Amino acid sequence: MPDTAYTTPGIPLLLSVSSFLVLINIAEHLFARYIHVGLLGPLCIGIVFGPQASGLLPEDVQSTFIVLGYIGLLLIIFEAGLSTNVALLFDNILLSCVVALSGMLMPIALSMLLLHFGYGYTKLQSFAAGASLSSTSLGTALTMLKPEYRDTRTGTVLMAAALLDDIGGLVIAAILSQLSSHGSSSSAIPWYIIVRPILVSFGFAFGVPVLAVMTRWTLQRWASTRKSILSTSNGQLLLMVVLLSGFVAGAEYAGTSQLFGAYLAGAFLAYAFALDQDPTPAPLLAFQRHLTPILQTFFSPLFFASIGFALPIRSLGSVDGSSRVVWRGLVYSVLMGVAKFVVGLWMLVWPDSSSGRGWFGRSRGAASAGTEEPMDDASQSSPIPPSLDFTPIRSATLIGLAMIARGEIALIVAEISRPLLGITAPESSSEPFAIVIWATLLNTAAGAVLVGFLMRGDKAVDE
Numbered sequence: 001m002p003d004t005a006y007t008t009p010g011i012p013l014l015l016s017v018s019s020f021l022v023l024i025n026i027a028e029h030l031f032a033r034y035i036h037v038g039l040l041g042p043l044c045i046g047i048v049f050g051p052q053a054s055g056l057l058p059e060d061v062q063s064t065f066i067v068l069g070y071i072g073l074l075l076i077i078f079e080a081g082l083s084t085n086v087a088l089l090f091d092n093i094l095l096s097c098v099v100a101l102s103g104m105l106m107p108i109a110l111s112m113l114l115l116h117f118g119y120g121y122t123k124l125q126s127f128a129a130g131a132s133l134s135s136t137s138l139g140t141a142l143t144m145l146k147p148e149y150r151d152t153r154t155g156t157v158l159m160a161a162a163l164l165d166d167i168g169g170l171v172i173a174a175i176l177s178q179l180s181s182h183g184s185s186s187s188a189i190p191w192y193i194i195v196r197p198i199l200v201s202f203g204f205a206f207g208v209p210v211l212a213v214m215t216r217w218t219l220q221r222w223a224s225t226r227k228s229i230l231s232t233s234n235g236q237l238l239l240m241v242v243l244l245s246g247f248v249a250g251a252e253y254a255g256t257s258q259l260f261g262a263y264l265a266g267a268f269l270a271y272a273f274a275l276d277q278d279p280t281p282a283p284l285l286a287f288q289r290h291l292t293p294i295l296q297t298f299f300s301p302l303f304f305a306s307i308g309f310a311l312p313i314r315s316l317g318s319v320d321g322s323s324r325v326v327w328r329g330l331v332y333s334v335l336m337g338v339a340k341f342v343v344g345l346w347m348l349v350w351p352d353s354s355s356g357r358g359w360f361g362r363s364r365g366a367a368s369a370g371t372e373e374p375m376d377d378a379s380q381s382s383p384i385p386p387s388l389d390f391t392p393i394r395s396a397t398l399i400g401l402a403m404i405a406r407g408e409i410a411l412i413v414a415e416i417s418r419p420l421l422g423i424t425a426p427e428s429s430s431e432p433f434a435i436v437i438w439a440t441l442l443n444t445a446a447g448a449v450l451v452g453f454l455m456r457g458d459k460a461v462d463e
Contacts, residue, residue, distance in 0.1 A: 016056045020049050024301040036452030039143050040445055042301040046308020053313070062309050069306035072299025073139045073408065074262045075291065078244050080142045080150065080159055081266020082284040088156045089267075095350050096160035099343050103161060103403050104134040104168045106339040114335055115432070119328060125432045128176055128417040132436050133336045135169030136162040137407025137444060138259060139303060144402060144451045153352065154395040158402055161343075166409045167257045171197040173413045176420060200255040208264045215272040236286035243269055303408075310411050311441055315434040325431050329438025336439045337404050337446060344400025348392050398454060405447030410440040 009017075027041030049056045057065070089096075111130025115121045121129075141162045149155045175194055244265045251261025269283045319325045414421070414436045421433040 013058070013061075016049070017061060020045065020057060020305075021298075024305050025297060028301050035449060036456045037144070037448040039140060039300075039304045039448055042304040043308045043444075046305030047311055047313060048308075049305075050309040050311070052311065057309075062306075065302055066306040066309060068299065069303035072295060072303040074244070074248060074258065075295050075299055076139050076142050076303070077163075077259050077262040078240075078266040079284075079287055079292070079295070081263040081268075082270045082287055083150050084159070084263075084267045084270065085151045085156060086267060086271050088151070088153060089160060092153055092157050093160065095346065096157050097164065098350075099157060099161040099346050099399065099403075100164035100168065102343040102346065103136060103165050103340055106342065107133040107336055110335050110339045111332075114332060115435075121432055124420055128420040129332075129432055129436050131169070131172040131176060132410050132414040132417060133339070133406060133439055133443070134165065134172065135406060135409035135413065136165040136340070136403045137405045137409065137447075138162045138166050140405040140407045140444060140448060141402045143300065143304075144405075144448060144455075154347070154398055157347070158399050161399070162403065163260065163263055165403075167197075167201055167260050169409045169413055170257045171201075173416045176413065176417045196255045200251075201257070201260060204251060204254070204256055204260060204264060208268055212268045212272045215268075216274070219272065233286055233290060236283055237290060239273070240269065240283055240287065240291075307408055307411065307444075310415075312434075312437055313441075316438055316441075319431045319434050322431075325434045325438070328431070329435045330442070332435050333439040333442040333446075336406075337443050340403040340443070340447075341400035343403055344396035344398070347396040347399055352392075394454075398451065401447055401450045401454060403447070404450070405444045406440045407444045410436075410444075414440065 024042040024045045027045050028038040029041070031041035031044075032038030047053055050062065051059070108127065108130035111133065112123070112126045115126035115129055116123055138159075141158060145155055145158060150159060171194070244262060247261040247265035247268070248258045249261075251264075252258050273283055315325075316329065317323060317326065414433065417436075418433060421430055421436065
């Protein structure tokens with residue numbers, strides 16, 4: 001039997017772990033205060049403490065923090081689901097799908113042009129690189145998008161598009177995984193590898209709203225039961241834990257994204273258990289009271305630090321004795337930033353019934369001034385500050401900049417695509433893989449910084 005006796009951690013380990021936990025919060029505060037993008041602080045600390053830099057944290061500790069950080073990501077997305085304006089989401093679902101689809105296809109198309117025809121990589125390498133950069137970091141987008149902004153058309157479209165991009169990225173990752181395991185032969189991929197994740201995602205997308213409506217109707221007929229469930233904080237927390245765990249596990253085993261399951265769990269809970277006389281769902285209030293403090297000070301910084309652990313920064317300066325990976329990576333990073341930024345243009349041309357604008361921003365004769373306002377009474381408790389009135393141009397700019405950040409899903413897809421990108425062993429490297437990491441790192445940082453400066457006049461962002 002393995003030795004499971006309790007042993008006291010050594011002083012070096014205690015100092016390393018404790019200093020890491022303190023520094024991720026200090027760094028987040030400093031980055032939020034001075035460059036208006038707190039999430040980069042933990043990311044930098046993760047790089048410094050990770051295996052590619054100092055290696056101060058043992059591998060098992062890093063693995064534990066990665067798991068805890070992923071729990072933080074699930075909680076961030078669950079909170080986004082809780083705070084979703086369901087009516088506004090359905091009103092803009094087609095626009096969200098168009099933004100998401102554009103955000104997936106543009107990076108793949110431009111990658112094929114630059115990497116294959118410009119850099120001379122194979123078509124498969126170019127596609128794998130573009131697929132890695134086709135996602136949007138949902139965790140990063142939600143961290144930058146404060147709760148008071150989520151109850152607007154712009155915030156709703158951004159959340160939905162980022163979520164759909166991540167689902168699409170994970171579907172592509174499953175395909176690339178099969179390509180890798182079948183010797184890069186696309187004919188060897190079973191049809192259900194591609195079809196199953198798509199069908200399951202559609203099944204969840206249509207089935208959960210139906211279930212939410214049925215649950216709410218049932219609970220309205222048994223109002224006393226609903227009130228008894230939500231009468232105590234313990235009951236609300238238990239309900240959240242059970243539903244979040246069930247939706248995430250169900251999504252994973254069914255064949256779709258865990259992140260999608262977390263978002264649907266929050267949206268289901270907010271709609272099905274909403275009290276008619278209270279505009280803010282009781283589960284959201286319970287989450288903000290009990291879980292938001294630990295999420296902001298522990299789980300969220302840990303998530304972004306865990307991304308820093310995974311960045312192979314040693315391969316960014318030179319590959320096979322050549323430093324051309326630097327300028328190639330920079331050019332590719334700029335192109336990938338542009339590929340996501342342009343999807344914000346849809347906000348300029350898409351009709352908006354709430355402001356009286358038709359196609360291409362043409363007025364429908366409405367008396368609106370063209371700015372967005374929250375659509376229900378719940379949002380009136382946290383009005384949009386004047387520094388970020390959502391005119392069409394500002395909406396397009398915010399969505400375009402926020403979609404630039406890639407983050408965790410890009411790293412997952414790139415890691416799965418290692419054999420296709422030329423890496424044959426864990427310790428080896430290749431230029432295409434290094435270029436993907438360049439683009440992931442710079443786009444995540446640039447997207448966060450640019451959104452931070454766009455929102456710098458809002459005091460809520462700095463808090």
